[in-house]
Amino acid sequence: KQEVTQIPAALSVPEGENLVLNCSFTDSAIYNLQWFRQDPGKGLTSLLLIQSSQREQTSGRLNASLDKSSGRSTLYIAASQPGDSATYLCAVSQAGTALIFGKGTTLSVSS
Amino acid sequence: GAVVSQHPSWVICKSGTSVKIECRSLDFQATTMFWYRQFPKQSLMLMATSNEGSKATYEQGVEKDKFLINHASLTLSTLTVTSAHPEDSSFYICSAGGPAGYNEQFFGPGTRLTVL
Numbered sequence: 001k002q003e004v005t006q007i008p009a010a011l012s013v014p015e016g017e018n019l020v021l022n023c024s025f026t027d028s029a030i031y032n033l034q035w036f037r038q039d040p041g042k043g044l045t046s047l048l049l050i051q052s053s054q055r056e057q058t059s060g061r062l063n064a065s066l067d068k069s070s071g072r073s074t075l076y077i078a079a080s081q082p083g084d085s086a087t088y089l090c091a092v093s094q095a096g097t098a099l100i101f102g103k104g105t106t107l108s109v110s111s
Numbered sequence: 112g113a114v115v116s117q118h119p120s121w122v123i124c125k126s127g128t129s130v131k132i133e134c135r136s137l138d139f140q141a142t143t144m145f146w147y148r149q150f151p152k153q154s155l156m157l158m159a160t161s162n163e164g165s166k167a168t169y170e171q172g173v174e175k176d177k178f179l180i181n182h183a184s185l186t187l188s189t190l191t192v193t194s195a196h197p198e199d200s201s202f203y204i205c206s207a208g209g210p211a212g213y214n215e216q217f218f219g220p221g222t223r224l225t226v227l
Contacts, residue, residue, distance in 0.1 A: 032215070043204055043220035089154065098145040099206070099216055101154040
């Protein structure tokens with residue numbers, strides 16, 4: 001059974017700092033991996049989608065990497081801003097299944 | 112593109128009543144939609160997979176008679192919580208497979224259900 005783990009559970013950083021969020025999964029037979037952002041009481045915003053054949057994806061200040069063989073992904077946020085404060089969720093899909101989510105990392109960026 | 116809406120965004124109801132939540136893909140057709148539930152400070156847990164024109168597939172531990180799912184068209188799936196109780200209070204989120212299939216899923220904004 002696929003399990004997704006995110007470390008750390010919470011993170012507080014000052015504005016401007018670069019940071020890395022970690023995601024690991026137990027079954028490397030994934031179809032793709034997605035990173036989402038969730039603001040309190042809100043739905044999900046898709047940030048990056050990495051196909052199983054890809055190593056990384058970039059969007060603005062965000063960069064996500066995928067090492068499928070080791071079951072790991074990282075989300076790198078450059079020059080963090082207070083507006084980046086949210087919960088970041090990692091999720092994997094396997095062929096024919098819905099997404100399996102980690103518990104998320106709650107990020108707080110102080111100004 | 113690939114926008115998913117949910118209605119209502121929040122609902123408060125009395126114990127014992129039924130509540131219907133709609134999930135719509137606005138600009139694409141979705142053969143498959145998924146329903147998730149999220150309790151406070153927890154992650155999203157899949158409840159069921161909804162396929163257009165067929166019965167939904169429920170995850171283990173989810174009562175199909177309590178959580179009725181209907182996917183009557185390629186743009187609409189509904190989740191009805193029957194005889195809701197306080198323990199059903201949660202954040203319900205739907206997602207739909209994107210235009211290229213459910214390789215990439217697009218999520219609705221969620222519905223906050225509070226049962227008194």
